[in-house]
Amino acid sequence: MELWWVVLVLGVIFLALLARSLVYHYLIPMLRVPAIDVDASDVILKKSESPEDNYIYIPKKVKNSERVQCYEPATMKYLGFFPILKPEEVREHVKQAREAQKTWADSTFKQRRLLLRIMLKYILDHQELICQVSARDSGKTMVDAALGEILTTCEKINWLLKEGERWLKPEYRSAGTVLLHKSNRVEYHPLGVIGAIVPWNYPFHNIFNPMLAAIFSGNAIVIKVSEHATWSGCFYLRIIHSALIAAGASPDLVHIVTGFAETGEALVGSVDKVIFVGSTGVGRKVMEAASRTLTPVVLELGGKDAFIVCDDADVTEVVPIAVRGALQSSGQNCAGAERFYVQEPVYEKFVREVSSIVKSVRMGLPLERQSDMGAICMSEHVEKLQSLVDEALEDGAECAVCGIHSMGKNGEELVGQFFPPTVLINVNHSMRIMQEEVFGPIISIMKFQTDQEAVDLANDCNFGLGCAVFSKDKRRANAIASKIYCGMATINDFATTYMSQALPFGGVKHSGFDRFAGIEGLRGCCLVKAVTEDRWPFIRTVIPKLLQYPVADNAFEFQGALIRMFYGLDVWTKINGLTDVLKALSAANKKTPVQK
Numbered sequence: 001m002e003l004w005w006v007v008l009v010l011g012v013i014f015l016a017l018l019a020r021s022l023v024y025h026y027l028i029p030m031l032r033v034p035a036i037d038v039d040a041s042d043v044i045l046k047k048s049e050s051p052e053d054n055y056i057y058i059p060k061k062v063k064n065s066e067r068v069q070c071y072e073p074a075t076m077k078y079l080g081f082f083p084i085l086k087p088e089e090v091r092e093h094v095k096q097a098r099e100a101q102k103t104w105a106d107s108t109f110k111q112r113r114l115l116l117r118i119m120l121k122y123i124l125d126h127q128e129l130i131c132q133v134s135a136r137d138s139g140k141t142m143v144d145a146a147l148g149e150i151l152t153t154c155e156k157i158n159w160l161l162k163e164g165e166r167w168l169k170p171e172y173r174s175a176g177t178v179l180l181h182k183s184n185r186v187e188y189h190p191l192g193v194i195g196a197i198v199p200w201n202y203p204f205h206n207i208f209n210p211m212l213a214a215i216f217s218g219n220a221i222v223i224k225v226s227e228h229a230t231w232s233g234c235f236y237l238r239i240i241h242s243a244l245i246a247a248g249a250s251p252d253l254v255h256i257v258t259g260f261a262e263t264g265e266a267l268v269g270s271v272d273k274v275i276f277v278g279s280t281g282v283g284r285k286v287m288e289a290a291s292r293t294l295t296p297v298v299l300e301l302g303g304k305d306a307f308i309v310c311d312d313a314d315v316t317e318v319v320p321i322a323v324r325g326a327l328q329s330s331g332q333n334c335a336g337a338e339r340f341y342v343q344e345p346v347y348e349k350f351v352r353e354v355s356s357i358v359k360s361v362r363m364g365l366p367l368e369r370q371s372d373m374g375a376i377c378m379s380e381h382v383e384k385l386q387s388l389v390d391e392a393l394e395d396g397a398e399c400a401v402c403g404i405h406s407m408g409k410n411g412e413e414l415v416g417q418f419f420p421p422t423v424l425i426n427v428n429h430s431m432r433i434m435q436e437e438v439f440g441p442i443i444s445i446m447k448f449q450t451d452q453e454a455v456d457l458a459n460d461c462n463f464g465l466g467c468a469v470f471s472k473d474k475r476r477a478n479a480i481a482s483k484i485y486c487g488m489a490t491i492n493d494f495a496t497t498y499m500s501q502a503l504p505f506g507g508v509k510h511s512g513f514d515r516f517a518g519i520e521g522l523r524g525c526c527l528v529k530a531v532t533e534d535r536w537p538f539i540r541t542v543i544p545k546l547l548q549y550p551v552a553d554n555a556f557e558f559q560g561a562l563i564r565m566f567y568g569l570d571v572w573t574k575i576n577g578l579t580d581v582l583k584a585l586s587a588a589n590k591k592t593p594v595q596k
């Protein structure tokens, strides 16, 4: 047969297998997925509403309030009031979740996948609604929401559908030297009820992210949403509940609790594990509270990622990534690019090109398609951003781009909490702006000379979440990244480790510890149990007579010989050990007293 014939036949077989796999694994399951109906009548923006109809809400100091007050940071429009749950109410939610989890623990992976597909289908069909709700509550633009809420969540669901079961199945491990007759495995059982305390910056993804991992691994979850994203969180819970019911599961598997610090603290003491995502200061308090009940805790805290551009990098290609990394969601990202270190030969070009893009950024209302950047979620944060910039300028920094507070793209005054995208140069590490988490649309750029200097600057920071290194020489970029003390590194890209949902997410130093995404995060929701059993039916552990009680006089010598036999570094030591084992056994046999 001619070679091309063989290639053709193999090609057809390959395509047929691929088509079969696609039909069985994707098409049929997707077709069978029921659609859910979620009441969104009260969150949809009415077409007839004009800005003049909007009730302009000026938030008071909400901490002393009786209720959680929600408003749109971009328009200050009132969104709703939600209860501040008391500790006993939080415990009641946990109790209900615990009850529902008892049945869910025995659910099959098929049922769990069905649940995920129902959610995925809803998300795909309602992207605009989900983004609108997030944009109104947090101030981010629709595109920022599509990237940070939808894309990341779909990727997580997809990864769990494809690989989730594989990583939760028992994993077999080697038996070691002495216990060759044993079969060893690690089992991953659900922990029970996971408690997640989450921030406001991605109202949809911050709920779905821990919820998906917890539920897929057989747990229930109680989520304390941020007081700044309660309105959206309570709507997203409706999606989850409808999906749970459609998948034949109890809606009690997922609860949302609303309130402030006291509500969050009550959750810490009543669940089996806490996933805390938030600021370093609050993370400390959560760890303190968790220590009282010895509740395990994952801390995913703030960041101040270094973005390093070497002299051989293609600056024109890097700049759009740099600006997106800094301005996505108005810079309110834990893994946001905050410290830019650019090598001297390309520094001027980098500053020029970054400034040119930043000047073109249109700050405006989140729901308007022409807005590139939205609002700042927390009112007091706008003041903090301004003070960081003012202080840096006083200390010698220069403004390459500085906008005016709350000024829209056409020069109109914006009512809401806006901060203009800013580029600062001549900054240094004595300035607060290069040390504290900024969490805003500020690009601070510093020059460096050598690779070692870039590493030293990147490491001269209390945070250690992620970093990015750009160089045409991959080996050089990897060498720099490997010396930076942080949890995640991207080479010639920014923060894309998060888009690979198989990878763990988390940091070191003041960025926290442990991991909440990827295989590590999924298994982190589990009780990790080591199990060992006999490998073959007729071979089992027998305690040699001379080690049985009362032990023989030469029991210690026997034990020593046994250890030499197993672990001797050369063959003679092993043979010597074996000989001594046999001698000890025969001596013990001779001495065995006759039992009466």
Ligand SMILES: NC(=O)c1ccc[n+]([C@@H]2O[C@H](COP(=O)([O-])OP(=O)(O)OC[C@H]3O[C@@H](n4cnc5c(N)ncnc54)[C@H](O)[C@@H]3O)[C@@H](O)[C@H]2O)c1
Binding pocket: 197, 198, 199, 200, 201, 224, 225, 226, 227, 259, 260, 261, 262, 263, 264, 265, 277, 278, 279, 280, 282, 283, 285, 286, 300, 301, 302, 303, 333, 334, 335, 437, 439, 465
């Ligand atoms: N590393 C990550 O994965 C990640 C992701 C997103 C945001 N963040 C960080 O989150 C911060 C911004 O979010 P934020 O302002 O909502 O953070 P925050 O720490 O103020 O609040 C986070 C959550 O903790 C709750 N809380 C407050 N006090 C508490 C207490 N004493 N006990 C228990 N819970 C309490 C809040 O109500 C909220 O739900 C930034 O520092 C950002 O870097 C980290």
